[in-house]
Amino acid sequence: MASYEIMDRFEIHRNEDFLKKARELTPVLQKKTVIPTVVKGESKGLRKGDRLFLDFGDHYVGYLRIKVSSSGSHQDAPAFIRLRLAEREAELSADPDEYNGWISKGWIQEEWLHIDLLPDDIRLKRRYAFRYLEIEVLDTSQKFSLNVDEVTVEAASAVSVDDIELPDCGDKVLNKIMSVGAYTLQECMQEVFEDGPKRDRRLWLGDLRLQAMADYVSFKNYEMVKRCLYLFGGLPFNDDRISACLFTEPEYASDDTYLMDYALFFVCVLYEYYEATKDMNTVYDLYDIAMHQIENTKNALDERGIVRDLGDAFWCFVDWSEGLNKQASAQAVFIYAVRYGIRLAELMDDDIKLRELRILEARLKAAAIEHLWDDENGLFVSGEERQISYASQVWMILAEVLEKDKAEALMQRTMTLDSKYKMVTPYMYHYYIEALILTGKKDIAISEIKRYWGGMINAGADTFWELYNPDNPEESPYGSCMVNSYCHAWSCTPVYLLQKIL
């Protein structure tokens, strides 16, 4: 399932004032040098076909340095080596030559190096995210062999788990889940909140929301959230819609991708940022652009007050479940965001907006009940084909469309639902756990966290993954685990969820 958008006409409406504020908040990254251990192979006297397999002991994001020399006669030909870097060992079993998925092969972390002069102190310019490194000698010559004298990574992050103390959950498994979550978040906190430091390496708005929530109860790096808010606020499209994601290099720029749910989350992130910091200045700056996201989404409604279904287009994220219809979830996210908009309007004493949003909220909820609720099944349906999915129920519960007891009953039915539109991302799982918490099912929330995030740890995760299907841990929507991101910020949220529950 290729999920991307290309806009024909696309211009960014840069707010240089906001971008200046964002620039001033650029973090200074903390650096740390880490030395690996040799797991397989010899580090001296390597010749054609020899491989050296190194384990850095944990996931790192950073810059590789390799000191090499020669043994035997004087080097009389370039030493030719290949490097492969992997977050999980399993990636190294796959053959990059056979990769033919729909996302770029360029994401596979591999390099070919000719070393013309030995000894050499090679500092690779690119940044990698990895725990494992394989060095394969493609050739030396008959007269000399290669020594790998020293390998280090200069690991970088804006924060460090060493600087924080996480609460004790009173449970070994949960403590481990919490600490892996925090470590995952650390790895993704670079110059901005990246989604995954290995692949994509971008600031996505939907991911930002979850990262910010986790950050407030761990690293408390409020400045990075603020920076990201100003970046999104400073780089809307010409019609002031906020992009789903943005780039910070070579210069700040939005991607030509709009996702309705992500744009609406800007409202939530801004309010939650205020709640965490009481920084009213940022609210003053970004209130208008936040409100515009709600205003704009009104254009997406049909005459019934229901978000128009755009089908298979990449218009609303929700989850990566194949064939998932997004209409009901989009309607629910809209309601959910309007509620945050109401809180912002209250903060701003914006009575006109407040009244308007309250009316909107009621109208959206009523429309949802009238057109998307299937009384017979006691479930929400989505799209013309009245698709029943987990996502629709979870989001309608979080949108508080139903009264408390009805929502609890729906949650119960959702848990035992047998829909082929399963939840597939930790991102969606996060909202599922939120729905469990909201409907009072804290024990189930904990056991689901243990099953889902604990499952990744049982599968050997040092950091939480972009995707995890408990039924098939090696699954990839891209055609190979080599391009899966095994350190992905949107899966870090047990840091937040567990503290909320306990």
Place this chain on the structure above:
Amino acid sequence: MASYEIMDRFEIHRNEDFLKKARELTPVLQKKTVIPTVVKGESKGLRKGDRLFLDFGDHYVGYLRIKVSSSGSHQDAPAFIRLRLAEREAELSADPDEYNGWISKGWIQEEWLHIDLLPDDIRLKRRYAFRYLEIEVLDTSQKFSLNVDEVTVEAASAVSVDDIELPDCGDKVLNKIMSVGAYTLQECMQEVFEDGPKRDRRLWLGDLRLQAMADYVSFKNYEMVKRCLYLFGGLPFNDDRISACLFTEPEYASDDTYLMDYALFFVCVLYEYYEATKDMNTVYDLYDIAMHQIENTKNALDERGIVRDLGDAFWCFVDWSEGLNKQASAQAVFIYAVRYGIRLAELMDDDIKLRELRILEARLKAAAIEHLWDDENGLFVSGEERQISYASQVWMILAEVLEKDKAEALMQRTMTLDSKYKMVTPYMYHYYIEALILTGKKDIAISEIKRYWGGMINAGADTFWELYNPDNPEESPYGSCMVNSYCHAWSCTPVYLLQKIL
């Protein structure tokens, strides 16, 4: 046929005074920026699988710079490209993955680049020798394509054919051969005389001799010859034997390879350098180490006064003909070098040495006639199996072992000889042409130059090759044309030979 030597105990006896002189003679390279033309493919909007084929119009040795940018949406993945550089177009038809020859695969000029940020101005650090460049896009993403906006090479050499005027041979073909020879030499004149700027890239003593001869009648860069003499003279083994080749990076160092003929050529190069420059100071400095090469070779003689046959070992170069026995050639090169030694001793008024060398010359010649001459065939034989080869005859003629008329008759027989030990390198062909000239066969020398070096030009050569078999122009002793050197200094000598003849 793998031809290399590895010495168990190997130490260099550095003469820092000589090396200082060599260092002071380091040339300043002339630089020139060259832009290629697009031969195949589009330079804009390249996507996965697209190839761009560029022709720089002539052979260049230098540094590549590639300016790239993107089209479409913002770059959202690393652009992944592969470069292949070739001296001849034919190299690009071969598949590097299938190369399995005995010399290093690292010599194949190919690179894989991940470009994380576009636009980019990529300056490749390695030096290449090439005329053709192929850029293959291994991947971009669904959202952007790659533009190759500008490609240049900063070509480097210590000399330039633009600064010299070659004599008119009165024949178009010969003029072309002369100019390609000079261009070949130019490309090989870098910080020292390199054998081939693409592969090996080293200073070999046997090659130096031919390069120096060609240089004296073209670029007249006497300083580079002087520098190379001081390098060889300054880096003998502990027993003062001179190495067959040396490295200048990361620091000056001899290779652990001794070739009897190459070591003896030090005597010839020194004398010829004096002849060209009348620089007696260099002769004073290097006389002892030159004489030592002759002195040492005396140890290689058996009780008959014949050089001991070391069979298949890499002990004496002569030529690369498979199975060629080197004994007779080695004996002849020894005699030949002693004659140059006599001239040096005359210059130095070293009467003792002079007498000694005259006796040695006579003894070596007499032994050659007695033990290596086959009166029945009227040919020289080599080794226990009395092998008959072109090389043995050519070298014995050059050693002037026979009287003039006998030598002329031998040359005649050599020309019509049917030996399976054919001449295979332009290096050997050079001495064959010298033998033709010496025996008065100038017309044949010219027609042979036209056949052999002209054959390379007919096969599309911009520069003369390391190897050329007229019966099989694509032949490689390494298993692939990709690692053949198609700009190889030892084939530049028509510059010298033609001027000598005409």
